Amino acid sequence: MAARPRVYRAEGVILRRRNLGEADSILTVFSGHEGKFEAIARGVRKARSRMRGHLEPLTRSRVLVAQGRNLDVFTQAETVDAYRRLRESLDASAEALYCLELVDRFTVEREPLPDLYALLVTALDLLEAGNGAAVTRHFELRLLALLGYEPHVDGCVLCGERLPEEETLLSPAAGGLVCRRCRAEAGGGRIVAVPVVKLMRFARRATAAEFVALAAPPEVAQELRAAVADLVRYHLDRDPNARRFVEGVSALERKD
Amino acid sequence: MPEAGAPEPIARLIQEFSKLPGIGPKSAQRLAYHVLRAPEDDARALARALTDVKEHVVLCDTCFNITVRNPCTLCDDEQRDRSLVCVVEQPLDVLVVERTGGFRGLYHVLHGSLNPIDGVGPEQLRIQELLRRVEGGGVVEVIMATNPSLEGEATSMYVQRLLQPLGIRVTRLARGLPSGADIEYMDDLTLSRALEGRQEL
Ligand SMILES: [Zn+2]
Ligand SMILES: [Zn+2]
Numbered sequence: 001m002a003a004r005p006r007v008y009r010a011e012g013v014i015l016r017r018r019n020l021g022e023a024d025s026i027l028t029v030f031s032g033h034e035g036k037f038e039a040i041a042r043g044v045r046k047a048r049s050r051m052r053g054h055l056e057p058l059t060r061s062r063v064l065v066a067q068g069r070n071l072d073v074f075t076q077a078e079t080v081d082a083y084r085r086l087r088e089s090l091d092a093s094a095e096a097l098y099c100l101e102l103v104d105r106f107t108v109e110r111e112p113l114p115d116l117y118a119l120l121v122t123a124l125d126l127l128e129a130g131n132g133a134a135v136t137r138h139f140e141l142r143l144l145a146l147l148g149y150e151p152h153v154d155g156c157v158l159c160g161e162r163l164p165e166e167e168t169l170l171s172p173a174a175g176g177l178v179c180r181r182c183r184a185e186a187g188g189g190r191i192v193a194v195p196v197v198k199l200m201r202f203a204r205r206a207t208a209a210e211f212v213a214l215a216a217p218p219e220v221a222q223e224l225r226a227a228v229a230d231l232v233r234y235h236l237d238r239d240p241n242a243r244r245f246v247e248g249v250s251a252l253e254r255k256d
Numbered sequence: 257m258p259e260a261g262a263p264e265p266i267a268r269l270i271q272e273f274s275k276l277p278g279i280g281p282k283s284a285q286r287l288a289y290h291v292l293r294a295p296e297d298d299a300r301a302l303a304r305a306l307t308d309v310k311e312h313v314v315l316c317d318t319c320f321n322i323t324v325r326n327p328c329t330l331c332d333d334e335q336r337d338r339s340l341v342c343v344v345e346q347p348l349d350v351l352v353v354e355r356t357g358g359f360r361g362l363y364h365v366l367h368g369s370l371n372p373i374d375g376v377g378p379e380q381l382r383i384q385e386l387l388r389r390v391e392g393g394g395v396v397e398v399i400m401a402t403n404p405s406l407e408g409e410a411t412s413m414y415v416q417r418l419l420q421p422l423g424i425r426v427t428r429l430a431r432g433l434p435s436g437a438d439i440e441y442m443d444d445l446t447l448s449r450a451l452e453g454r455q456e457l
Contacts, residue, residue: 016373021278047434053443057406082445089407090413094372097410101373215409252417 001202004067010034011062011080013120014055015100026071027055028104029063034109038167039072040077051077058083060121086128095136096127096250102140105236106147110125122208131212133221133250136216138211140228141203147181150234153200158185163233164216167191170227172234192227195220266292318389320348320365320382330354330363337361339396343386343415345403347367361399365387369407370414378414386415390424400428404446410451 012031019025023045030036041055054061054077064076086092103120107113123139144150156160157176169178171189177197178186195216203211216224233239261269266288276285276333291299309423316328323329330350340361344350350363366381378384390398398419402408416426431449433442442450 012294021280034259048438050438050441053446056443056445061441079443079445082443084445084448087409087445088413090410090417093406093410097372104373140273206432240373241375245370245377248378249417252414 004034007066007075008034011060012117013060013100013103013124014057015104017055017057025055027057027074029061030100030103030117030120032114033112035111035113036104036109037065037072038109038177039063039074040068041074041077044074044254045215053082056082057099058087058093058124061122067130081124081128083124083128085130086124089130090249091125091132092130094242094246095133096124096244097121098240099136099139101240102143102232105240106143108249111124116143117144117179119143119146119208124210126212128213133225133246134212134214135208137199137221138203138206138208138223138244140232141200142208144231144235145204149231151200151223151231153197154178158182158184158203164193164199167193168197170196170230172231190227190230193220193223196224196227199224213224257352275335279293315365319363320367320385321350327333335360338394340399341386341390341397342399342401344401345408345411349401361401364398365377366402366411369405369411371407372410378418381411383415383418387418390422395424397425400426404429404431 010029010031010033011030012034015028015030015036017025017027019099020040023043025044026038027041028038030035041051041079043049044051044055047144055063055074059079060081061084062078062080065072066075070255083096086096099120103116107116119139119142123135126135151170151172152175155177156177156179157171157174159182161179161181163177164181168191169183169186170176170180170190170192171186173187174185178189199214199220200218202214206214229239229243263456269288269291270281270284273279273287274281281289291302309384312324313322314324314326316323316326318331320329321328321330337360341364342352342353342359342361343364343366345366345368347365350365353359354365364382364386366383366386368376368381370376370378370381389395398415399413400415402411412428419426430453431446432453433439433450439447
């Protein structure tokens with residue numbers, strides 16, 4: 001890797017924070033050009049800290065970072081977007097946290113991923129604009145594609161045969177849809193309905209905004225959520241922690 | 257890291273001190289040698305205080321604040337307004353609100369805030385206990401005094417939605433500028449919320 005300058009700029013989304021000592025925090029930032037990185041914000045937990053609000057998780061910020069002996073150090077931070085409306089919605093916050101966790105779990109430090117960064121910012125912008133879980137579905141599917149895990153949804157992934165328009169096996173292990181004849185070799189999976197297959201195909205070419213505008217019926221959205229969850233679990237080898245929270249929140253009775 | 261040359265009991269003490277939050281290896285070493293030099297009585301008092309805190313301090317069955325008697329003195333105080341419950345993240349926050357002298361209701365300590373990414377969900381906090389307490393009757397208003405952080409806000413909104421079906425009034429603290437802060441460096445979120453909460457001069 002090329003040596004970074006002693007002081008560098010980055011624009012990114014704060015993914016997470018962990019506290020260090022009495023007043024410091026270590027923040028994980030996901031930026032387009034530096035990729036994911038950690039740096040320390042000194043004194044950021046003091047009421048008078050200048051950087052405090054600019055380095056909150058789920059904030060898009062421009063930062064100036066100085067290379068340190070062990071950890072790099074934030075020297076300046078300025079909010080680009082605090083996602084204020086998003087934070088004031090429990091559902092949108094849950095979706096956003098889930099997206100942040102996906103980014104954190106699927107990336108390694110200092111690998112520049114400008115397309116994934118753009119995808120994340122678009123997803124957060126759409127959540128900020130009042131959209132719901134469909135944003136996350138598009139985000140998950142495109143994230144998988146950008147990282148090389150795109151499920152094969154044109155024909156059978158094993159034999160290449162065209163698929164009739166009927167419910168089909170989606171096999172994370174095989175890497176996509178599997179025809180009836182190949183099912184035995186697919187290594188398990190989930191039978192998905194035709195509308196789910198169509199949504200997965202649509203997500204490949206649709207922008208996030210176009211995908212969200214499609215407004216799938218709740219039972220289709222639910223099935224797509226489970227199908228994509230299978231893919232994510234297969235590639236991460238676990239469920240993201242925030243998934244439980246998203247589900248818990250949407251299960252709570254709503255009256256507003 | 258215990259010094260290679262330090263005798264075993266000191267090395268052990270250094271190791272224990274360095275487990276404390278905010279104590280690095282250097283500070284742990286300083287503390288350990290301080291204890292070593294201190295009078296015997298001081299060291300014994302420290303040891304007793306450490307074991308007492310684990311033996312005699314419990315959580316109040318009602319508000320989950322730390323206490324030496326159950327129910328705690330706050331919950332037991334007949335003078336306090338039982339219809340108001342102020343929900344805080346940590347036991348220390350109770351002391352802070354009490355210090356203002358401006359609140360005469362009761363408390364509920366959650367012992368943390370929701371942090372879904374780190375796996376801290378509602379089950380890890382005293383949220384079900386709050387629900388049961390409110391369902392028990394007599395509570396008119398729940399005041400969410402969680403931190404104005406992402407985690408604190410999520411916790412407030414979650415509790416609000418959970419309590420909504422009970423017809424309880426759920427409020428949260430107004431969010432203004434921290435005193436001593438500098439407007440020039442204030443982030444947009446804090447500033448715009450403070451603007452909304454502006455008051456007549
Ligand atoms: Zn096949
Ligand atoms: Zn109590």
